[in-house]
Amino acid sequence: MSRLKTSPEKRAAALSRDHRTAMEAAHAFRKNWPKKKARINRNRRRVADAAVQAIMRGGEPDDLVVPRRLRGEHMHKMGVAPLGEVVAAKERRTRTDFLPRYIRPRGDPAKHAEMFRGFLRALIQGRSRVSAGRAKHLLWLLDAELPNNHGVLYEQVWLRRFFAAEPRWEARVRKWCRRAEERAS
DSSP states (O other), rough: OSSSSSSHHHHHHHHHHHHOOOOGGGGHHHHHHHHHHHHHHHHHHHHHHHHHHHHTTTTTGGGHHHHOOOOOOOOOOOOOEEEEHHHHHHHHHHHHHHHHHOOOEEEEEEEHHHHHHHHHHHHHHOOHHHHHHHHHHHHHHHHSSSOTTTTTTTHHHHHHHHHHHHHHHHHHHHHHHHHHHEEEE
């Protein structure tokens, strides 16, 4: 009989003990890995054979050079991750997936700002559950502290710049987010 009795205990145990593979077809791995190794070895033999044939045709033996690494030779296994990490990564993605795709480093910032104003107008008019979820994630993006490492989301930086240039919009969005959270609870 299990020692874990309550649902939160069972969930915490599952998040730490269960694992997910990062492969497309986890059960096909046992067939695909030998094929991948064979393909790389064939490629190595082909390159080495071409170098030897060049010397046999009259080349200098000192010119025999076989590269240590070939293009496409990198072999790595996808690995597994604890279920808790997989769920956390999915949650991080959902925090920014609702934002428009033009919030990217390239492009015309003035045009993107105008498009984002239109997005915010449409978002503020929404009163559905989806809007409430987006409000929660938008508040997280606005209030989350920017880390001092490479974990900074570009979307966070972009939003900070936009709202620094448009303080009126920040106040409107924060007010709408708070109201949406109140309605949801």
